[in-house]
Amino acid sequence: MLDGVPRTRAEIAHLTGLSRSTVSARVDELLRAGVLAPAGAAASSGGRPPARVAFNPVARVVVGIDLGATHGTVAVCDLAGGVLSAETIDLDIADGPQPVLTAVLGTAGSLLDGVGRPWADVAALGLGLPGPVEHVTGRPVNPPIMPGWDRVDVPALVQAELGLPDLTVLVDNDVNVLALGEHATWWAEADDLFYVKVSTGIGAGIVMGGTLQRGARGSAGDLGHVRVPWAADSPRPPEDERELEDIASGPAIAARLREAGVDARTSADVVAFVRAGDRTAIELVRQAGREVGAVLATVVNVLGPSVVVIGGTIGRAGEDLLAGVREVVYRHSLPLATERLQIVPARGDSNAGALGAAIMAARHALAPEAIASWLARED
Amino acid sequence: MLDGVPRTRAEIAHLTGLSRSTVSARVDELLRAGVLAPAGAAASSGGRPPARVAFNPVARVVVGIDLGATHGTVAVCDLAGGVLSAETIDLDIADGPQPVLTAVLGTAGSLLDGVGRPWADVAALGLGLPGPVEHVTGRPVNPPIMPGWDRVDVPALVQAELGLPDLTVLVDNDVNVLALGEHATWWAEADDLFYVKVSTGIGAGIVMGGTLQRGARGSAGDLGHVRVPWAADSPRPPEDERELEDIASGPAIAARLREAGVDARTSADVVAFVRAGDRTAIELVRQAGREVGAVLATVVNVLGPSVVVIGGTIGRAGEDLLAGVREVVYRHSLPLATERLQIVPARGDSNAGALGAAIMAARHALAPEAIASWLARED
Numbered sequence: 001m002l003d004g005v006p007r008t009r010a011e012i013a014h015l016t017g018l019s020r021s022t023v024s025a026r027v028d029e030l031l032r033a034g035v036l037a038p039a040g041a042a043a044s045s046g047g048r049p050p051a052r053v054a055f056n057p058v059a060r061v062v063v064g065i066d067l068g069a070t071h072g073t074v075a076v077c078d079l080a081g082g083v084l085s086a087e088t089i090d091l092d093i094a095d096g097p098q099p100v101l102t103a104v105l106g107t108a109g110s111l112l113d114g115v116g117r118p119w120a121d122v123a124a125l126g127l128g129l130p131g132p133v134e135h136v137t138g139r140p141v142n143p144p145i146m147p148g149w150d151r152v153d154v155p156a157l158v159q160a161e162l163g164l165p166d167l168t169v170l171v172d173n174d175v176n177v178l179a180l181g182e183h184a185t186w187w188a189e190a191d192d193l194f195y196v197k198v199s200t201g202i203g204a205g206i207v208m209g210g211t212l213q214r215g216a217r218g219s220a221g222d223l224g225h226v227r228v229p230w231a232a233d234s235p236r237p238p239e240d241e242r243e244l245e246d247i248a249s250g251p252a253i254a255a256r257l258r259e260a261g262v263d264a265r266t267s268a269d270v271v272a273f274v275r276a277g278d279r280t281a282i283e284l285v286r287q288a289g290r291e292v293g294a295v296l297a298t299v300v301n302v303l304g305p306s307v308v309v310i311g312g313t314i315g316r317a318g319e320d321l322l323a324g325v326r327e328v329v330y331r332h333s334l335p336l337a338t339e340r341l342q343i344v345p346a347r348g349d350s351n352a353g354a355l356g357a358a359i360m361a362a363r364h365a366l367a368p369e370a371i372a373s374w375l376a377r378e379d
Numbered sequence: 380m381l382d383g384v385p386r387t388r389a390e391i392a393h394l395t396g397l398s399r400s401t402v403s404a405r406v407d408e409l410l411r412a413g414v415l416a417p418a419g420a421a422a423s424s425g426g427r428p429p430a431r432v433a434f435n436p437v438a439r440v441v442v443g444i445d446l447g448a449t450h451g452t453v454a455v456c457d458l459a460g461g462v463l464s465a466e467t468i469d470l471d472i473a474d475g476p477q478p479v480l481t482a483v484l485g486t487a488g489s490l491l492d493g494v495g496r497p498w499a500d501v502a503a504l505g506l507g508l509p510g511p512v513e514h515v516t517g518r519p520v521n522p523p524i525m526p527g528w529d530r531v532d533v534p535a536l537v538q539a540e541l542g543l544p545d546l547t548v549l550v551d552n553d554v555n556v557l558a559l560g561e562h563a564t565w566w567a568e569a570d571d572l573f574y575v576k577v578s579t580g581i582g583a584g585i586v587m588g589g590t591l592q593r594g595a596r597g598s599a600g601d602l603g604h605v606r607v608p609w610a611a612d613s614p615r616p617p618e619d620e621r622e623l624e625d626i627a628s629g630p631a632i633a634a635r636l637r638e639a640g641v642d643a644r645t646s647a648d649v650v651a652f653v654r655a656g657d658r659t660a661i662e663l664v665r666q667a668g669r670e671v672g673a674v675l676a677t678v679v680n681v682l683g684p685s686v687v688v689i690g691g692t693i694g695r696a697g698e699d700l701l702a703g704v705r706e707v708v709y710r711h712s713l714p715l716a717t718e719r720l721q722i723v724p725a726r727g728d729s730n731a732g733a734l735g736a737a738i739m740a741a742r743h744a745l746a747p748e749a750i751a752s753w754l755a756r757e758d
Contacts, residue, residue: 215683
C-alpha cells in the first residue's frame with residue numbers, strides 16, 4: 001500500500017491474499033487513523049462504483065535524528081520518508097546525552113514549527129548514534145567515542161525533555177539507520193543488501209529478507225573487529241594478524257600516510273589528500289579497499305546479498321576504495337554469489353542518516369500495534 | 380496461535396495488536412478452513428461467555444522429504460510439525476530425478492495410507508536436496524553430486540508423478556531445511572541461529588529475525604568455499620590459501636588420515652576412527668573444528684547470532700569438532716557477540732531433514748495466501 005496507488009478493497013484482498021472481510025475491517029481502521037484516505041472511485045460495470053483508498057503519507061510526521069561525533073542532523077519527514085525539512089547543527093557528542101539531546105530536540109521543534117506541525121502530530125522519533133546500541137531498550141552499550149552515554153535510557157531522556165511520555169522513541173546505531181535509509185530510498189526491490197561504512201570505524205548494516213537484521217542483542221554488523229585473511233599479495237607479513245579497523249579505517253590509513261612523511265590525522269585528511277591526487281594516499285585507500293574486500297568475500301559467500309553498498313567518509317571519497325573492494329570480492333567469491341551482485345557507492349547525501357532514522361520511526365508507526373494504540377489514545 | 384493455547388478473539392486482538400473487527404474476520408476465515416477449531420468457552424463476568432478458538436494442527440497434513448546421496452527419508456507431519464509417520468529408504472541420487480522421485484513419493488503414499496489420510500489432505504510437500512537450489516523456482520543449480528538434476532523443474536515433476544497439478548511443492552537445499560527444523564523444534568525462541576553442516580561438504584543455514592534467509596538467488600550459506608584466515612598456530616603455511624571445504628570436510632580429513640597411513644575415504648570412515656579412539660583422527664577432527672571456527676568467528680561478529688548449531692556427519696561425531704570450533708570462536712569474537720552465544724551440537728535425529736522439509740511446507744500452508752486459495756478451491 002505504501003506505493004500510494006489508489007486501490008479498491010477487492011484489489012487489496014487480491015494483492016495480500018487476505019479475505020475480503022479481513023481487508024474491509026483493516027481498511028476501516030486505517031481510514032479512521034487517517035493513514036488511508038478515500039481516493040477516486042474505480043470504474044464500475046454497473047451499480048455503485050467500488051470506492052478506492054490510498055496511503056496518506058502526511059497523516060502524521062516522523063522526526064529522524066542522526067548524531068555524529070561533532071554534528072547532529074535533524075529531519076522532519078512524512079510517513080513515506082519524504083523529507084519536509086532538515087537541518088544540521090554543530091555539537092560535541094562527548095558533552096553527554098542531556099546537552100546534546102536538548103540541542104537537537106530544540107532544532108526538531110523549530111523544524112516542526114516551520115512546517116506547521118505540532119509535536120502531537122509526530123508519530124515516532126528515530127535516533128541514530130555513533131556506537132553500539134541495544135535497539136530493544138534504546139541504550140548505548142560501551143560506546144567508545146561517547147563514554148558518557150553508556151547504558152543511558154535515551155528514549156526516557158527524549159520523552160522527559162519533550163514532556164511527551166507516550167512518544168515512541170527508537171534508537172539504533174548509525175550504520176543500521178544508514179542501511180535502512182539506503183535500502184528504503186534506492187534499493188527497495190532488493191531483499192538482501194549489505195551496507196559497509198568506512199570512516200573512523202568500520203561497521204555494517206544488514207538487510208536480509210527485506211528487513212534490517214540486528215542479530216542477538218543488536219550486536220550484528222561488527223566488521224571492524226573481524227580478522228582479515230592474509231593474502232599472498234598483501235603488503236603485511238602473515239604473522240601480522242590484524243583486525244579490519246586497524247588496517248583499513250581512516251585513522252589507520254592516516255597513520256600509514258604519516259609513515260610516508262605526509263601529515264594526516266583523520267579520515268577527512270585522508271580524503272583531502274586523495275582528492276588532491278596524492279599517489280600514496282590513493283594507493284593506500286585502494287589497498288584498504290582490498291582488505292575490506294577480503295572480509296566482504298566471506299560475507300558475500302555466506303549471506304549472498306544482491307547489493308553491497310560502500311559508504312562512510314572514506315568509502316565516499318571516490319572510486320579508489322570501491323575499486324579495491326571489487327577487485328578482491330570478484331576474485332574470491334563464487335559465481336553463484338557474484339553473478340548478479342552489485343557493489344556500489346552509497347547514494348545518500350549528508351541527510352542520509354537522519355532520513356534513515358526517520359524511516360525507522362515511520363515503519364514502526366505504521367505497524368498494526370502502533371496504529372491501534374494511537375487510535376486508542378484518540379478515542 | 381501455533382502454541383495451541385485456546386484464546387478468545389479479544390485475547391488474539393490484544394496479542395497481535397490488530398483490531399477486534401480485523402481479528403474476527405480472520406478468525407472466521409480460519410475456522411472455515413478448519414485451521415482454527417472451537418475450544419472451551421472462557422470464564423465470563425456475566426452474559427454469554429466469549430468463545431475460545433485454538434489451532435487445529437491436524438486439519439491437514441504435510442509431507443517432508445529429505446534426499447541424500449544414498450538415502451531418502453519421508454515424513455508425514457501435522458501442521459505443527461508433529462511427526463505422524465516416517466520411513467527411510469535406500470536410493471542413488473545419481474539415478475536422476477524421475478526414478479528417485481517415484482521411489483520417495485511411493486513411500487509417501489504408503490505412509491499416508493498408514494495414517495489414513497488421502498493425498499487430498501496434504502496441504503503442501505517440502506523437499507530437501509543435497510545441492511544448491513533456487514528456492515523460488517524449485518530448480519537445482521549446478522548441483523555437484525547430482526548433475527542429472529541441474530535446472531530440473533522439480534515441483535512440476537512431483538505434481539506430474541502424483542497427478543496433482545495444484546499441490547504446493549517447495550524445494551530447498553538440505554542445510555536450509557535442517558536449519559529450519561532445528562530452529563522450529565529446539566530454538567523457536569532464538570531469533571538468530573546459524574546452522575553449520577560438516578559432512579562431505581560444508582554449508583550453512585541462516586535464520587535471522589526468526590526467518591530462514593536464503594539470500595539473493597538462494598545462494599546464502601556457502602561456507603565451504605570461504606577462504607580460511609591463516610592463524611599463527613595453524614599447521615598450514617600462510618601461502619597455502621585454502622577454502623574451508625578443502626581442509627575441514629570429511630573427505631579432506633580422510634585424505635590427511637591416509638597421509639598418516641590410515642585407510643580412510645569417507646566422512647563415515649573418519650567418524651568410525653574417531654569413535655574407535657584413533658588419536659590421529661581425533662586431533663585432525665579437532666583441527667578441522669578450529670578451521671571452521673576461524674570462519675565462524677567472522678560470521679559471529681558480522682551476524683551476531685545467539686545460537687550456532689554444529690551438525691552433519693562429522694559435526695555430530697562427538698565433541699571434538701565442537702571443541703575446536705568453540706576454542707577459536709571464543710578467542711576471536713568480541714565479548715558483545717559471544718557473551719550469550721551458545722555453540723551447540725545439532726539435536727535433530729536422522730529424521731531431522733525430512734521434518735525440516737515438512738515444517739517448511741507447513742509454514743507455507745498456513746500463510747494467508749495459501750489458506751485463501753485452499754478455501755477458494757473448496758468453495
